Amino acid sequence: MNLSDTINSFRPKTLFASISPCIIGLAISYSHLNKLDLKIASITVICAILLQISSNLINDYYDGKKGTDSKNRLGPQRHSQLSLKNSKQIKYMALFSTSLAIIFGIYLMICGGWPIIIIGISSVIFSWLYTGGPYPLSYYALGEVFAFIFFGPIAVIGTQYLQTHQILNESIILGTGLGFLSSAIMLINNIRDTDSDKSSNKKTLSTLFGIKNAKLIYFTNIFLSNAVLIYLGINYNSKFFLIILLFILNISLFKNIINHQPSVKYNLFLAHTARLMFLYSISTSIVLILG
Numbered sequence: 001m002n003l004s005d006t007i008n009s010f011r012p013k014t015l016f017a018s019i020s021p022c023i024i025g026l027a028i029s030y031s032h033l034n035k036l037d038l039k040i041a042s043i044t045v046i047c048a049i050l051l052q053i054s055s056n057l058i059n060d061y062y063d064g065k066k067g068t069d070s071k072n073r074l075g076p077q078r079h080s081q082l083s084l085k086n087s088k089q090i091k092y093m094a095l096f097s098t099s100l101a102i103i104f105g106i107y108l109m110i111c112g113g114w115p116i117i118i119i120g121i122s123s124v125i126f127s128w129l130y131t132g133g134p135y136p137l138s139y140y141a142l143g144e145v146f147a148f149i150f151f152g153p154i155a156v157i158g159t160q161y162l163q164t165h166q167i168l169n170e171s172i173i174l175g176t177g178l179g180f181l182s183s184a185i186m187l188i189n190n191i192r193d194t195d196s197d198k199s200s201n202k203k204t205l206s207t208l209f210g211i212k213n214a215k216l217i218y219f220t221n222i223f224l225s226n227a228v229l230i231y232l233g234i235n236y237n238s239k240f241f242l243i244i245l246l247f248i249l250n251i252s253l254f255k256n257i258i259n260h261q262p263s264v265k266y267n268l269f270l271a272h273t274a275r276l277m278f279l280y281s282i283s284t285s286i287v288l289i290l291g
Contacts, residue, residue, distance in 0.1 A: 011056045021151060022045045024171075024285055025157070027285030028156070028170045029160050040162050041159075041163070047105050058094045101124065145183075153176055157172065173231065177228030178277065180221040180224045181222075182277065185270060192263075253272045253273070257269055
């Protein structure tokens with residue numbers, strides 16, 4: 001594998017899912033403290049990115065090993081499916097990135113105590129259980145639940161707790177809103193792969209309930225992330241209402257998802273949904289800091 005293939009195996013477009021909760025968690029902390037511990041903040045972001053990369057590589061390795069990622073899949077080609085050599089390289093990179101995450105995470109565990117120890121250990125374990133182990137979560141229609149929990153409330157609360165050493169209401173609320181968007185990203189990914197997942201007996205919400213209902217669940221997640229903004233606009237700061245404009249400006253994305261059946265176009269829809277999640281985190285953070 002050359003450098004370009006190695007970077008692509010990290011799935012850089014998905015890293016928004018790990019960076020976004022860190023942005024919001026740090027913004028919440030700053031809004032309460034008017035300062036940040038930049039060393040802890042930097043290591044938190046590094047750990048989040050490394051765990052995301054590890055999860056992606058583990059997913060690549062096990063899906064390739066199980067034959068889920070066939071040549072007929074609509075998503076980007078996974079490197080572990082190309083050759084045994086590539087598969088071994090993916091495995092070693094996954095072990096290396098996980099080890100790095102643990103090394104950096106030890107410092108955060110020392111700083112944050114038991115709550116961060118629990119979050120850190122569970123994050124490492126579930127990054128493997130997502131695709132590996134005897135009962136891989138993503139093969140039992142639990143991918144969206146995993147994404148909601150670990151790229152929503154858990155990640156936001158963990159980032160914020162490391163700065164303030166307390167759990168703030170805003171972290172729970174905004175973490176929930178971000179979790180809905182993270183779940184939406186996973187839904188687009190699984191809708192795209194419906195046919196290939198069916199052929200490999202992989203259970204997802206799309207294979208179990210059908211593409212039409214999976215799209216309905218996607219839009220329910222989008223609606224609920226907006227409901228969080230409405231709640232915050234009423235109870236905290238009216239500027240949160242302005243962030244709903246993000247979703248109005250992306251109306252063409254939603255129309256395309258409604259009108260198109262799974263195809264390679266869904267790679268673009270997935271990237272746009274990830275971008276929406278990132279912009280959601282930036283916008284809410286600006287409101288938090290200015291408010």
